[in-house]
Amino acid sequence: MPGDMESIIEKTWGFRTLRPLQDKAIRAVLDGRDSLVVLPTGGGKSLCFQAPAVIRGDTTVVVSPLISLMKDQVDSLREYGVAAAQLDSSQTAVERNAFESDVAQGAIRLLFVSPERLMMDSFQRLLKQIRVKTIAIDEAHCISHWGHDFRPEYRQLQELRDRFPGVTLHAYTATATEPVRSDIIQQLGLRDPVVLVGNFDRPNLTYRVLPRHDMLKQVLEVLNRHKDEAGIIYCIRRADVDELCATLKQHHFDPLPYHAGLTPEQRHATQEAFSNERCDLVVATVAFGMGIDRSNIRFVLHTGMPKSIEHYQQEAGRGGRDGLPAECVLLTSGRDFMTWKWIVEKSAEEAGARPEFVRGALGHLEDMNRYCRGSACRHRVLVEHFGQSFEPANCQACDICLGEMKTEPESTVIAQKILSCVARIKEGFGGGHVAAVLRGDTDERIQRLGHDKLSTFGLLKTIPKTQIRDWIQQLIGQKLLDQVGAEYPILKLNTASWEVMKSQRDVVLIKAVKRERGEKKPQPLPFDAAADGELFGQLRRLRRQIAIELGKPPYIIFTDDVLRNLVRARPTTPEEMRKVSGVGDMKLQQYGPRFLAAIQEFG
Secondary structure, eight states, rough: OOOOHHHHHHHHHHSSSSTHHHHHHHHHTTTTOOOOEOOTTTTTTHHHHHHHHHHHHHHHEEEOOOOHHEEEEHHHHHHHTTOOOEEEETTTTTHHHHHHHHHHTTTSSEEEEEEHHHHHHHHHHHHTTTTTEEEEEETTGOOOTTTTTOGGGGGGGGGGGHHOSSSSSEEEEOOOOHHHHHHHHHHHHOSEEEEEOOOOTTTTTEEEEOSSHHHHHHHHHHHHHHTHHHHHHEEEHHHHHHHHHHHHHHHHHHEEEEOOSSHHHHHHHHHHHHHTOOEEEEEEEEEEEETTTOOOEEEEEEOOOOOHHHHHHHHHHHTTTSSEEEEEEEEEEEEHHHHHHHHHHHHHHHOOOOOHHHHHHHHHHEEEEHHOOOSOOOHHHHHTTOOOOOOSSSSSSTTTTTTEEEEEETTHHHHHHHHHHHHHHOOOOHHHHHHHHTOOOOOOHHHHHHGGTTTTTTTTTSSSSSEEEEEEHHHHHTSSSSSSSSSSOOOEHHHHHHHHHHSSOOOOOOOEOOOOOOOOOOOOOOOSSHHHHHHHHHHHHHHHHHHHHHHHHHHHHHHHHHHHHHHHHOOOOOHHHTSSSSOOOOHHHHHHHHHHEEEEEOO
8 A cells, every 4th residue: 555545544444454455446446446346244345435535535425225324334434533424314404504514615524325315416516516526336236136135216326427427436335246246337337447356255154054943942042052142133024023032032032123114213222222232132124234333243043044145145244244253044944935936026016126127036036045955065155156266175164064964865766755746646735745745644634635545655754854845945946846836835846857756867965964962153252361351351341331421332432353452462552552453543542541441450
């Protein structure tokens, strides 16, 4: 980095070195080049558009989709001594006028707005008045029909190129496949952009995918592995959130709910409590999480299949942002796919969405379903989905590579038995009935239908019904069997099904390995000595005390990563503390004396 650039970043944010690609992304802005920057969650993409504004001393406009997301970034920047503001619909006219006056006088470095406000004629006149040079578009995947979170209001940004021909445009996102990246460039009209794509692998995350058979028991197992640690539990439906919250309270946990059915005040209270570490467990729909900057989340649990790999990568990626191990558990069943399919098609019909949007959304569902039913390394599948290669033969951080799942040696024979049973019952029943016939159950319905007389009756009588149903879902995920209908799904054979039954195609099925000991739990504090962990705990308590006094989220004071750096360095003077990564001038001045006193008192 140039000397002045390096010194300004160190002085403001306390960083002596930049993460991979941050340097190139910042240079692109300073060089007046358009850019597209894809950095996974926790990769530090915000600094890429924040630093240039401070270095140049002018105003950068940042487009953001949520008021809460803007507020978090503005609050954080102000803690670093950076002049930042947001203009949104929740403010009074007096407040907006005051901020606009500050902008007109050149006093604001980062100005956060919604796409709708950016496209207002009056606001654009203000930007032309100050001769704005840079517009940064955060969550840029929202502009693409092929993205996982398309927002129609982002389409208005197509006009920016014509309205501000001399301005450089910079798109930032944490999740974008190659087709989505190409679409972002086309939609925004980026001119010969610098395209930077970070490494999508998160080696500190341990991924597990389990068939959902006793959800409460499975949820409690995860919670008991992570006592007194922060986590998020995601559910597909609002009703599931409310029901699970109530049940967990009966088991002496204290979760808070979050979904679109709650009032804005209730949602805000949950988000604030979690960010401020007054609450460690949130049960939510996917509406929760965007803008959450809590770095010490130790587990993310999905009680149902997400609607895309991009969503899963973003939601699971909220765990372990401090670089320490975190666990990502996904519970799934075949009904999840049909539930999401119904939701997508119903929502698209009500909104009058274009056919290509529906096809794209269903394609995302297919990709996610294959991930759930696959037998390949979870890290490899996620990384390769985003067009990157994955070198390690064993990631040592997923259920497949840890040996918690194994290949069934009789996979093809078992598949033939399942598919033959579907054929024998005339392709007219769901997975539960097929599993019951294969198990040899003698309930009234099976006898009434005469299915106890079929040649496939009892062929898998020694196999648990839950395992048979999981194998059925694996066959569906591998497109060796079809499932049709939403409320009452029916199994149907396809061309590949007959190829398997005729021994023209081999099949690979997996099943969980029973272990005497519980699953390995990631260790959250990899310090060398117990004293390090004790000091870390004391610094966290001090941070929380300061946060309560100031009414701010603890992570805005210092992140866990900075606290770990303080534990390792154990500074005793302001000069020594200033050398710790993540401690800039403003924070040293505000918080240095109290943290130094705590370290000195600890000895």
